[in-house]
Amino acid sequence: MSPALIGVCGVLVLFALLILRVPVWIALVLVGFFGNVIVLGWQGAFALAGTTPFDVASSYTLSVVPLFILMGEVASESRLSGELFKAARVILSGFRGGLAVATLAASALFGAVSGSSLANAATMTRMALPELRKAGYDDGLATGCIAAGGSTDILIPPSIILVIYAAIAELSVPKLLAAGLIPGLVLTVLYMAVALAIAHLKPHYAPDNETHTLREKIAALREPWQFLALFVVTIGGIYAGVFSPTEAASIGAFGAILLGVLGRRLGLKDLRRAIENSVVVSGVLFVIVMGANLFSFFIVQTHLPDLLLDTARAFNLSGLAVMMTIIVGYILLGCFLEGIGMVLITVPVFQPLIVKFGYDPIWFAIVVVVMVEVGLIHPPVGMNLFVIQAQAPDVKITAIYRGIIPFLVAPLILIVLMFLFPGLALWLPKVLYG
């Protein structure tokens, strides 16, 4: 059997294990290890499995991950997001759909200090859903806004998934964090357009009657200053080259704790819970990255991407056709794979392929993350939808499904825009880092 066919078998076994409820990290370790045994022999496979956990656990690049998780957890526990939502609803009041747009704006801003989509969706469900329902919003529209808004979190820096992607694909973390910003903002605007269109077409879904004076709106602008300060210092610091990502994440986490304590919004219990959650979530992610490293090495050894390239050329497929196939594949994978798993399993296979077709790996990373976002919100298994339902069990899952469907148009429009204008993802990294 040729190495490439061994690679194909490895991928198939991986999916079989995942479907049989084997945790993602175990499936990656098993396929990666035994795949390397077949390709390299026992000695080589053991050598790799012996050094990988140590290398991953002492990787300076990956130290960003728990620190950004801590920053987001602290921001969530200290209820900074509540103030953010209050400010957004005042500033964006006075027109139909204003509260829905405020929810999306607050989600995007919360995404600027949090790197987890699920944490964002959970937090905004607690903050925004009762207010949206009190204002008479349709459950579907309300939950659709929250789920869609939460998904922008993984694109707007700091994004945990982009940091892990960078580590696996050997790309620059600052460049990827820069590449995600403009598509993240464009996607937020597209989601807002969808919410406004629904409010316009079905006025009874969004019966806004809240109005505030200009003075109140200007006063409300002062409220989100903590979020803006944290974002400017951390992400601005990385963009400006003042801090390394680890330094920025440390300052961000420290700043979030300081703001919470000084503002008396963060008690000892809240801090403890935030730290405990950060440890557990990071533990989950680090073992997956260890497994992904083994799996990635196996895929590289099998030259599977070369086989895919030869197949594409045999069928005379253009680069665009290959990208379209990959995007459809991601939509299907998103039906049953979790975001981080989806990235870590597919990137070692697809990235070398698309690079050979002339696509930029940074641009591709953003396309992949947008597709992960789609996976987070599309029925029947979008994780954000389940998070919302877990937080608000009285909202029917069918209402949540109905509510999210119009929002799925937005990331697909973003993908089209990224094909037409690759600069959406590539301009900022080029300006900042050349």
Next chain:
Amino acid sequence: MTLRNRLIVVADTLQRIQLWLAAIALLVLMMVTVADVFLRYLFNAPVRGSYDMVESLLLVFVFNGMAATFFGRRHIVIDLVDSFVGPRATVALVRIADTLSVVCIGLLMWAMRVPAVQAYQYGDIKLELHLPIWVLWAVAFAGLVGTIFCAIVALVARPATTDVGHA
């Protein structure tokens, strides 16, 4: 108290201790980096060895933080199959996953022993801190021993619940 309950109590205590070791490592990592940045920009006197400290503390954090993840079965799982098979089959799959969890951690520990011994024999050190690298391997093994114990207790003593973790 039955043996099963005793095992759960011991594992729970162990994972809590390891969780707090990881938490302390994370907070120290954060403070060292913040201090390094402030001292570098304000007094042009960065913390010596901060890079090595970050790497070493991250290692303490990761290998101790894993115990809570394993004890609580917090791993990311694709649970689509739950709706197609009965509860008994699901429980069996959880148990298989628990067993594979122990096997995989054991496999990694077994594989890690060679580079750990080599680090000791060759006397490798961290360049800035002059910390012998075998010390870090020892920390990694200590963390993994706790993790594998928690994984074994999850397998033999904890009920096979179907809660799944999400990152």
